[in-house]
Amino acid sequence: MARSLLRAFPIQQLLQQPQQTRSWELAEPVEGFESLTPVQGELTVRHGHSFLEVTATAETIVNLTCDRCLCCYNHRLQVNTRELIWLRGETPELMEWEPEDELEESLPPDGSFDPQQWLYEQLCLALPLRNVCAEDCPGPAQPESESPPSVVDDRWLALAKLRDRLGE
Numbered sequence: 001m002a003r004s005l006l007r008a009f010p011i012q013q014l015l016q017q018p019q020q021t022r023s024w025e026l027a028e029p030v031e032g033f034e035s036l037t038p039v040q041g042e043l044t045v046r047h048g049h050s051f052l053e054v055t056a057t058a059e060t061i062v063n064l065t066c067d068r069c070l071c072c073y074n075h076r077l078q079v080n081t082r083e084l085i086w087l088r089g090e091t092p093e094l095m096e097w098e099p100e101d102e103l104e105e106s107l108p109p110d111g112s113f114d115p116q117q118w119l120y121e122q123l124c125l126a127l128p129l130r131n132v133c134a135e136d137c138p139g140p141a142q143p144e145s146e147s148p149p150s151v152v153d154d155r156w157l158a159l160a161k162l163r164d165r166l167g168e
């Protein structure tokens with residue numbers, strides 16, 4: 001497997017590859033993404049005529065700050081993902097993807113694909129929404145969420161009045 005650097009390359013180059021596929025062994029930090037260890041794993045891009053299929057398994061360790069106690073802690077980040085990227089303008093009868101596959105991204109077929117940028121985005125997406133160092137985080141305990149101010153709908157108020165009247 002090529003251990004070349006993750007660099008943007010012309011999408012059409014994939015058509016000359018065996019199985020229209022290129023794979024990378026990941027063993028380097030990802031540009032712009034702060035991690036304590038290199039990002040390790042594998043990334044594969046396949047040209048499926050009207051789409052690119054990108055799959056990756058990657059793992060690294062990031063240092064996060066706990067939202068509750070504000071302490072730093074290490075977190076093992078794992079990415080195990082597959083994404084289909086539509087190649088705009090390609091004939092739809094060549095579509096091979098399943099209807100449930102979501103195609104949110106698209107690229108021009110004569111454009112380039114940047115595996116490093118793609119991996120960067122996947123790593124960012126894999127970051128936890130809430131950083132909590134441990135289940136028994138010492139705190140300071142913060143309320144899970146502010147309880148919304150109690151808004152009494154007019155209709156409920158009218159109903160309550162009616163109920164009061166009937167109760168008299």
Ligand SMILES: [Zn+2]
Pocket residue numbers: 066067068069070071132133134137138139
């Ligand atoms: Zn904590």
